[in-house]
Amino acid sequence: MAAATYAEAQPTATAYSEPARRMTLNSWAVVVVFLPPALLLFTVFVFLPIAEAGWYGFFNWNGYGRPEKFIGLKNYGYLFGNPTFTRSLINNGIIIVFSLLVQLPLALAVAVMIAGRLVGAVWFRMIFFLPYVLADVAAGLIWHFMFDGDYGLVGAVTTAFGAPPYFLLADKTWAFSAVLIVVLWKYFGFHMMLYIAGLQGIDPALLEAAEMDGASPFQRFWHITLPLLGPMIRLSVFFSVIGALQLFDIIVPLTGGGPFETTNTMVSFLYFFGLTRMRIGFSSAVGVVLFIICVTFAFGYQRIVMRDD
Amino acid sequence: MNFRQFAFAAGCLAALSAPAYAETHITVLHVSDNAAQKAIWDQIAKDYNGEHKGVTVEFKYLENEAFKAKLPTMLQADESRPDLFYSWGGGVMQAQDKAGFLKDITKDVASWESDLSPTAVDAFKVDGKVVGVPFEVGEVVFYYNKKLFEKAGVKAEDIKSWDDLLAAVKTLKAAGITPFVVGAGDKWPMHFYYSYLVMRIGGEDALADAKAGKDGGFKNATFVEAGKRLHELAALEPFQPGYLSTSHAQSAGIFGDGKAAMDLMGQWLLGMQGPNATNGKGLAPEDIGILSFPVIEGGKGKATDTLGGINGWLVSKSAPPEAVDFLKFFSQEKYAKEAAAKAAYIPVVKGSESAFTDPLFKRLADDLSKTTYHQNYFDQDLGPSVGRVINDVSVAVAAGQTTPEAAAAAIQEAADQQ
Secondary structure, eight states: OHHHHHHSSSOSSSSSSHHHHHHHHHHHHHHHHHHHHHHHHIIIIIIIEEEEEEHHTEOOOOSSSOOOOOOHHHHHHHHHHHHHHHHHHHHHHHHHHHHHIIIIIHHHHHHHHHHHSSSTHHHHHHHHHHHHSSOOOOHHHHHHHHOTTTSHHHHHHHHTTOOOOOOGGGGGHHHHHHHHHHHHHHHHHHHHHHHHHHTSSSHHHHHHHHTTEEEEHOHHHHHHHHHHHHHHHEEEEEEEHHHHHHTTTTTHHHTTTTTOOOOOOOHHHIIIIIIIIOOHHHHHHHHHHHHHHHHHHHHHHHHOOOOOO | OOOHHHHHHHHHHHHHHGGGGEEEEEEEEEOOOOOOHHHHHHHHHHHHHHHHHTTEEEEEOOOOOHHHHHHHHHHHTTTTOOEEEEEHHHHHHHHHTTTOOOOOOOHHTTTTTGOOOHHHHTTTTEEEEEEEEEEOOOOEEEEEEEHHHHHHTTTGGGGBBBHHHHHHHHHHHHOEEEOOOOOGGGGGGHHHHHHHHHHHGGGGGGGHHHHHHHGGGSSSSHHHHHHHHHHHHHHTOOTTGGGGGGHHHHHHHHHHHTTTEEEEEOOOHHHHHHHHHHSSSOGGGGGGEEEEEOEEEEEEEETEEEEEOOOEEEBBOOOHHHHHHHHHHEEEETHHHHHHHHOOBBOOTTTGGGGGOOOOHHHHHHHHTTSSSEOOOHHTHHHHHHHHHHHHHHHHHHHSSSSSHHHHHHHHHHHOOO
């Protein structure tokens, strides 16, 4: 502040400092004219709802009338003592690990295979990308039928082998693997597309040069393709983690969180144990926890991992 | 005068003249996707609008889950608040009343409420004041497949007690028939078993006492005993394979396909079992029988105590007087009889049961008119927070995932957190 006052107090002796000053005035004008609408929209639609959720989190409120029963941090207490919520957190963790260790490498492998001018590559891309275009709810419903032990694909397979019908979605130990299968099937095409875009941006001359120098296909991939694909991989990891944390639409029609609440994610927990039970205060508390986790990850990741991208 | 000026002038004129044609508009928000039901309602609205100049009644539909999610917000503002809206009674209605969104219509309905079933009228009272008008009741019973019973040699008339039911389950299993189909993936279908057990063991006062916190509230002996009986039944493995992931719609289809002998369900199963069956037709009505939930030896409940939904219209606080007048019009015997004759629903208007021609609906209507105690669904009565816990624990107890004692304690815990 003091520095600014000092600067303004200086006589503008030199002619060439004049345009610089005018620029500052202009950019102030831009700020004054363009900032309020954006700030208003951001406040009304982003900041206020978040702040409101934070506020409701301190109340025992069913959504009717005004929140009146202030209960302090009790909602958070219920949350952390709740085995279903713990299970949901663990499930989110499993989805993240599964995405990073299985889904992304698979997407990369397929992308490398079909990025080139292979015959029918375009068709493969389309087929692998198609599930991503499908609505999540529709995907969940379709797979609910596929996993059915009587009428579904699983049922047809067990019948073909003469085995007794198997109901994956009713098996509390393995039902969550059904969620993982659908997540893999649904989102792997999206990451594959990201990688294909990244691969097409790599100068073929680099790979040709390496080939002439006698680098093996693996060396070319490891030392050239992979590092150059870095920004894209970091981006897809980001999408993958945030997507895993917010997974919801597939869960509801596929498992409904069951059997015995073994397949909930944080958001489906929020929905089934908060909103549908009209515990708006409690769901707000869940929302706050989810928000903190997502924001911490998003900012931390962008600061540390995506710093140079 | 250019176009803008003209439009402005026209707008002003319209705004000025609007009050002269003031119309009372009554919005009725509902969740029914039953075509027969909607057809009758639209007819009633049309008749009413025809007879009352200056009043327009309009039925508006919102999907069930969307309705439940949007209603709290819609009730907040005068512009969005429906005048009349669908209700299941119970805990949600009480919350709406407590927040001051409902109108006290006790005086308005005093002259004609005696035309309706008293149990149903009581379901729409909060602290003794009337806030809504019921239009339909339902009953949860065992629907059974007559052909499968015949095949296994089970006689429905002989199933009077809980032990008879357990014996029938064993006979059906021995004949290679799945005794029950239940959509436990949606949870609430299983809570019908638990609810009926509580009613048969503890009788009329069981739920009210638990709510009032007597003898440990939901942890009392009745609820624990009900859990034990449910587990006893489930231990015979009477449900279809994979029942934990079966949705309600799927379960109706399995019953329609003749793959299970019984389904403990509300009257809508009759309309659902056909369309959800593999062949799209399901069982012929004459192949379906009705069996009341059996009594329990030593229990306080009677075989004639019934469990089932009671649905009605709540009147919101800003509704014009015409809204209540419309409800009176709506509750006429002629419309109730039409609903009965078309088996669209079971109306609460006294004397309408004579209009049923469908034998299954007739049986339900008879049961309901002779009921010794009618209980609203537990999950509606208790409100969504405690109600959904009852649904959760019903499934968990049946599957042996939770003990009856822990289940009862979980319900009480949810009640304490309210």
